[in-house]
Amino acid sequence: MATKNRISVAFQGERGAFSQQAARQLLGEEIDVVPCQRFDEMFQAVASGRVDAAAVPIENTLHGSVHENYDHLLHFELPIVGETNVRIVHNLIAMPGVALKDIKKIYSHPVALNQCLKFLAAHPEMERTTFYDTAGSVKMLAEEKRNDAAAIASSVAAENYGAHILRKSIEDDRQNFTRFFLIRRPGKLKGAMAAAETARMESAKDWKSSLVFTTRNSPGALFRAMSAFALRDLSLSKIESRPLRGKPWEYLFYLDFLGKADDEVSQRAIAHLGETADFLRVLGSYPKGAQSK
């Protein structure tokens, strides 16, 4: 079972992943982190009670929604209780004492390497080498005590493995943000997790709720579904269709609206949506995450 005095949080990736930063933004620095190799392992860890919560990446401004995690949200039925946004800042990281001029190789995940093309073009002497994970590449530098190489990863990764940042923020595009959900097991909480949630809920000003639904296959079906919100002046902050494979012209919709699912107007809107939807699930209501820096 999860510890009672410190909150344990699962995330996908190595220690120092951007997901760890999301977990800190949501629950503070005093947390125990449990890295997982795959997304489903992280959901499994929460469902089994091995950890208190998980930080789940759900969409990125450049790469879109992480459909796999929507699938897990539906399958595991773990409520969303928080939201945060992390700006993806890539740093050039090396072991202490290693200077920029010493770097012959740069290791990172291919996606991160591709997001730092301007820096890499300006340093043709540094050979780029792919690695399975951004934070994992810093871990490798530390384990192998490399003095001829650098990694591209988050500042949390540098801190985790006793490395230092040679160049801050070398990403090409600063408009690169990932939105994370905080999930936990349903029901009553205990200990540190209960205290943290009460504090987060009490300080919340704006709320958001996330739904998944399917509509019948007919023109205007989505239009009717959305009337449940529009006619009640409830603002949507996300709508996305996802084709159901093997079922041509049937779609799953992800919808977020501004409101708390147990407010009266939200309850009525959700009931109204239920009349037109074939399937409807409220994934959670949570304090709206801060705009990231």
Place this chain on the structure above:
Amino acid sequence: MATKNRISVAFQGERGAFSQQAARQLLGEEIDVVPCQRFDEMFQAVASGRVDAAAVPIENTLHGSVHENYDHLLHFELPIVGETNVRIVHNLIAMPGVALKDIKKIYSHPVALNQCLKFLAAHPEMERTTFYDTAGSVKMLAEEKRNDAAAIASSVAAENYGAHILRKSIEDDRQNFTRFFLIRRPGKLKGAMAAAETARMESAKDWKSSLVFTTRNSPGALFRAMSAFALRDLSLSKIESRPLRGKPWEYLFYLDFLGKADDEVSQRAIAHLGETADFLRVLGSYPKGAQSK
């Protein structure tokens, strides 16, 4: 300038990428392919007239929309003239004469490795090693004449580099499809490209059109925008909101509907949408792509 007798098609990735398969599905086997390192290079190649067309991945059933390519569609203003879906089939590929028992290392892009976890778990003797590109890992095996390693990539990659497939379809999830757009320069076409487009257009039964628009920041704005289609019985096949960074509560919407943009009813719907949208662009009308195998 692009050749007149054979169509030249740009795509992102090495020869043998899934994008090359998309290009073949759209334009046949007799095409000249022009691999590009980045998505923007592929758009630039079309815009400058260096190639006739490009195959652009726009969404994946597991990973969602490729927002970066929507950005390039808006920036380069190159019309979408075709659509196709490619099932992402991962194969274990080695050089001729290399058997399964010889394999000590498996190379591929981390995303592909992560989509073949069941196979990898059943073969712990094969060490997984990340590579910048799926097809690129087959190219490397061929160049280095490796007899101790395999790659995970498409069947087109095996064919391209004279390699053979040791195990077909080792991916965990068969519901993994990528949707591609075919783009070209606006205006009148010549030669092979003109003939191919005429043939594709004449055999088209169903049409789709893709739009991008923004709405004013008010509850119900999207609802009103969608009435332009719902009230005319035009079916939507995609709707997706994307927050505009730095402009809280302003969204860009991607919308696909079933219809040809120059049909009368479509023209009226688009004009109606234009009344409620702050910004509206028709990205293209194209024959609906076949359901993939």
